[in-house]
Amino acid sequence: MAKGTNAVVPTTAVRVELEWGAGPGVPRADSVALLLVGGRVRGDADVIRPAGPGRPDDPGAAVRYEDGRGGNGRVTDTLAVDLARVDDAVERIVLAVSTASGTFGQVSRPGVRVLDAARGAELARFDCTDLTVETSLVLGELYRRGDGWKFRAVGQGYGEGRRALAEDFGVTPTALAPAPDAPPPAVPTPPSSLPVAPAPSPPRAPARTPTPDPPATPVRLSKVTLTKDAPAVSLAKQGGTGGTLRVNLNWGVRERPQDRGSRWRRLTAPHRNLDLDLCALYELTDGRKGVVQALGHAYGALHAPPYVHLDGDDRTGAAEGGENLTINLDHRTALRRVLVFVMIYEGADSFADLHATVTLRPQHGAPVEFFLDECTVTAPVCALALLTQEGGDLVVRREARYLVPEPGIGIQRAVDHAYGWGLNWTPGRK
Structure with a gap:
């Protein structure tokens, strides 16, 4: 799909996959779904985040995180959405991702897919390209149209990060706080045929994350x-x-x-x-x-x-x-x-x-x-x-x-x- 286009969602039970690149030197990112009434959330209960410490997941919720996985340099967060059970007052479900540090110019091809939950068939797909200084990004949204639902490819970002995202949709800043970092995986030590005393390691410079030039005009940067x-x-x-x-x-x-x-x-x-x-x-x-x-x-x-x-x-x-x-x-x-x-x-x-x-x-x-x-x-x-x-x-x-x-x-x-x-x-x- 192209940015700004929309597609009919022909079924009520859908799976939404939000994905982005990951790897050494790539900023860590996390996702969120926002349930909007009149363009804003009604409270923290309308802010759907992956389950974790302090974020219990309700298996009976109409919009809930199903799983998160990584592999082949990609991270995928999956939402299970039962559109037939979404509160009648909710007009839109906004799907967004934010970086904990760095920008989406350093993240490979963030995107979103909407799939038929029963058959697994892809109903819509949108991949964001040409990103630069964005630190929060609205990938797409599910919205009501008549008696049904449609999906819109949005692809609009914020240079001011979670703060701007929170301001636009009436979210309290704590509800969008980044999830704590997971401990780094242990690196196995290769076997050696002879015991060797470890040599002192020279001091190592901290790893450098590439940063883009300071932005003059971010996407939602300035009025x-x-x-x-x-x-x-x-x-x-x-x-x-x-x-x-x-x-x-x-x-x-x-x-x-x-x-x-x-x-x-x-x-x-x-x-x-x-x-x-x-x-x-x-x-x-x-x-x-x-x-x-x-x-x-x-x-x-x-x-x-x-x-x-x-x-x-x-x-x-x-x-x-x-x-x-x-x-x-x-x-x-x-x-x-x-x-x-x-x-x-x-x-x-x-x-x-x-x-x-x-x-x-x-x-x-x-x-x-x-x-x-x-x-x-x-x-x-x-x-x-x-x-x-x-x-x-x-x-x-x-x-x-x-x-x-x-x-x-x-x-x-x-x-x-x-x-x-x-x-x-x-x-x-x-």
Whole structure:
């Protein structure tokens, strides 16, 4: 399979084999399966690791490790998965490997196979190539599609290792801690025909593990920052070919000049009744149009049209929370365009005294980020980003366009008019 492609899993009882190279000078690696609900684990019980000290294995679990073996320079971890018994709330099972030290550029051909547990027939196979500085790697995932399951070849890595993997999927760091090293095997001493007194050994230099050049641009290494000079990015080129795209807005207020010289202060609790609302206008390829917003409780839907969902209504702007909107990239071909915008619901007259950060985080690939600190007009609304359909790919364009509604024109209607959406608007409340 090629990276980003998927295949139907025609049976419910499958065996999943995660494998990678091993040998002298090769970093030790271990694997994990993550059971995701809404893109994140619910707790440590959704983190499935090989059995070992402190990690009892449940023989009756729907997802469990069956065995691990090595030979011929390869290590294979095997999972037994009964898809028919997986908790209905679980949407995806992510299959990942991480190195204890070193990078996957030093590991030979990590890959994943999905087999029919009853017949042993191979249903899907994906081998990762061209790896460099990755220290954690999502090989693939099993995910629900309608009443069945599919497998996707992911092949996306993290230059920051287990920490980044844990952050993306809501895992506690201890749950992904590397397994302790096994004691090295004893090396037999060859027989000798005559007893020989052992000669003193000269001091030996420690074995050197080859390391790659320091990375300038790891796979998920750094955020892609959109600017006026570089305003657009293809999600496919960043690895965002499926899964979800999470749009986060967090904000702060400018302190008074007499207070620390106009620095930005992050809001961590409701303050001055400031309330920003993240919203989205959508247009589907079948012609349907609408809005996703807290007003009128029009929160949208993730697994049904419009495939855009607003998590809730936040009043803090905290970086770990803020306002969040999720787009289902598995249905990206159904989306003609999506305009993400933010409006001030109450607590301020304009963005001029506010600082906001917008982060678009695809499930696979580098996050996309830009900032809003250039408002010089009394604008209560800002068009943030426009996602447009281009040959099956969604292209993200930074808008950062502040709008001043004409007298008698509502905020959302001003956005609609600016982008030619053509919706009928009526008053609404939260």
